[in-house]
Amino acid sequence: MNKTIGLYWFTNDLRVHDNPLLLRASAEVDQLICIYCYPKMSPYLKQYAQVPEFGSAKQQFLDESLHCLNLSLNALNQRLQVVDLPPYQAIKHAADKLGVTHLFVDAVSGSDEQDAVDKIQVEVPHVSIIQSEVRSLFSAEHLPFDLGSLPDTFTKFRKKVEKLALTKPVEAVTTLPPLPEGLALPTLSLTRDVQPSLFTGGERAGLEHCRQYFASTLASEYKQTRNGLDGMDYSTKFSPWLAHGCLSPKTIYAMLKRYEAANGANDSTYWIYFELLWREYFYWYARRYKRQLFRFGGIQNQAPLTSFYAHRFQQWKKGETPFPIVNACMHQLNETGYMSNRGRQLVASCLVHELGLDWRYGAAYFESQLVDYDVASNWGNWQYLAGVGADPRGSRQFNLEKQTEMYDPHMEFIDRWQGRCAGAHLDSVDMVDWPIVMGSSDKASSSEKP
Numbered sequence: 317m318n319k320t321i322g323l324y325w326f327t328n329d330l331r332v333h334d335n336p337l338l339l340r341a342s343a344e345v346d347q348l349i350c351i352y353c354y355p356k357m358s359p360y361l362k363q364y365a366q367v368p369e370f371g372s373a374k375q376q377f378l379d380e381s382l383h384c385l386n387l388s389l390n391a392l393n394q395r396l397q398v399v400d401l402p403p404y405q406a407i408k409h410a411a412d413k414l415g416v417t418h419l420f421v422d423a424v425s426g427s428d429e430q431d432a433v434d435k436i437q438v439e440v441p442h443v444s445i446i447q448s449e450v451r452s453l454f455s456a457e458h459l460p461f462d463l464g465s466l467p468d469t470f471t472k473f474r475k476k477v478e479k480l481a482l483t484k485p486v487e488a489v490t491t492l493p494p495l496p497e498g499l500a501l502p503t504l505s506l507t508r509d510v511q512p513s514l515f516t517g518g519e520r521a522g523l524e525h526c527r528q529y530f531a532s533t534l535a536s537e538y539k540q541t542r543n544g545l546d547g548m549d550y551s552t553k554f555s556p557w558l559a560h561g562c563l564s565p566k567t568i569y570a571m572l573k574r575y576e577a578a579n580g581a582n583d584s585t586y587w588i589y590f591e592l593l594w595r596e597y598f599y600w601y602a603r604r605y606k607r608q609l610f611r612f613g614g615i616q617n618q619a620p621l622t623s624f625y626a627h628r629f630q631q632w633k634k635g636e637t638p639f640p641i642v643n644a645c646m647h648q649l650n651e652t653g654y655m656s657n658r659g660r661q662l663v664a665s666c667l668v669h670e671l672g673l674d675w676r677y678g679a680a681y682f683e684s685q686l687v688d689y690d691v692a693s694n695w696g697n698w699q700y701l702a703g704v705g706a707d708p709r710g711s712r713q714f715n716l717e718k719q720t721e722m723y724d725p726h727m728e729f730i731d732r733w734q735g736r737c738a739g740a741h742l743d744s745v746d747m748v749d750w751p752i753v754m755g756s757s758d759k760a761s762s763s764e765k766p
């Protein structure tokens with residue numbers, strides 16, 4: 317009988333523990349190839365984010381996560397091939413060259429990845445595609461509604477799912493089929509200088525972070541502290557590992573339940589689950605709305621009133637606006653690749669309401685910089701704040717002065733991140749900055765005015 321050859325395409329599921337799809341691959345094929353297609357900045361992202369490349373903290377976290385995954389696979393006599401090709405080309409090449417019979421891929425929430433899977437299904441029909449949820453709390457069969465009937469607000473969604481029993485994390489993969497010989501794909505070696513950073517990528521660091529978090533009492537105070545702006549302890553900081561799939565939400569949930577059993581459940585421990593449900597909502601939202609996630613008019617298909625002021629967008633990105641709290645948050649993002657949830661809400665509100673910019677520019681800039689960038693959570697939250705998403709109130713404008721009084725009353729955060737930007741104005745206020753060249757005809761016409 318012919319050998320079956322599987323190809324496991326890692327996307328945002330960079331782990332070996334609690335990975336039901338990898339477990340399935342290990343049982344179902346005779347040989348296995350593990351690939352990851354290294355992301356490149358798309359022309360769309362370059363245009364909207366207006367940066368030539370991803371932020372260095374984000375890149376470093378990804379590289380560390382891939383390195384760690386490779387080590388985990390090496391321990392199972394396998395290896396990760398980090399491929400310098402777009403997914404469709406890489407998979408097609410492997411299918412043509414080696415006769416891949418099975419493709420294993422997470423049920424992705426990004427529409428580009430799903431388009432690649434759909435194209436493979438059509439163009440390489442002999443490959444069986446096995447897709448299942450690897451990075452959500454629930455699976456599609458688990459949900460008490462069809463995806464097409466996803467509730468239009470988070471609260472309705474939460475009420476339907478929060479009492480559902482969750483399946484436990486799966487047992488660790490202990491063996492993997494061997495790698496077939498003869499696959500020549502252009503691969504990348506990830507040897508960058510490691511810079512000091514807030515987070516270390518990879519499942520080992522992620523699991524260690526969770527253990528330490530739940531070994532402390534922080535979870536019992538989470539609801540009171542979660543709106544902090546600075547520091548490691550006010551919120552869980554699970555997001556970078558969740559976004560890359562170095563941690564699964566089920567693993568976190570299981571640890572949370574163990575913590576509650578040992579220390580008691582309270583509003584704060586529940587609120588961690590509540591926030592994971594927000595993530596879950598956006599995961600299904602992205603799968604439900606696909607490309608509408610990136611549409612100016614959002615899922616409401618109602619384009620907001622806005623304009624494009626190139627200068628204002630640059631000020632926002634660099635943290636040189638007249639709003640110190642916004643500047644401080646943007647400096648924090650540019651330096652670390654991370655920003656608090658409160659900060660994200662404030663800078664997004666500023667971009668949309670104070671600066672009058674198209675929300676997609678802000679979302680794209682976040683995509684290029686955030687160490688925890690997640691397509692669903694990022695674009696879903698931006699839509700929500702721009703009033704074109706799942707917000708029942710339509711739109712949210714934060715009063716930046718009041719927010720500063722509440723969350724940074726002594727301006728410590730602002731000073732730490734140098735948010736006070738002397739003389740910052742939204743637009744030019746000096747006549748010499750106006751881009752009008754006074755020629756003779758201008759003089760003539762201006763002299764006609766009273």
Ligand SMILES: Cc1cc2nc3c(=O)[nH]c(=O)nc-3n(C[C@H](O)[C@H](O)[C@H](O)COP(=O)(O)OP(=O)(O)OC[C@H]3O[C@@H](n4cnc5c(N)ncnc54)[C@H](O)[C@@H]3O)c2cc1C
Nearest residue numbers: 551552553554555591592595657660688689690693694697
């Ligand atoms: C404009 C905007 C863009 C955002 N972009 C992203 C993004 O790209 N990736 C991302 O993971 N989160 C994003 N968020 C959500 C949230 O800000 C981060 O998840 C959170 O700040 C991460 O820090 P933490 O892990 O300490 O969060 P915690 O407060 O400790 O929350 C625990 C977990 O719950 C989930 N969570 C919390 N709040 C939200 C939320 N509003 N939406 C979805 N999930 C949530 C995250 O997985 C988080 O790790 C965005 C929020 C806004 C307002």
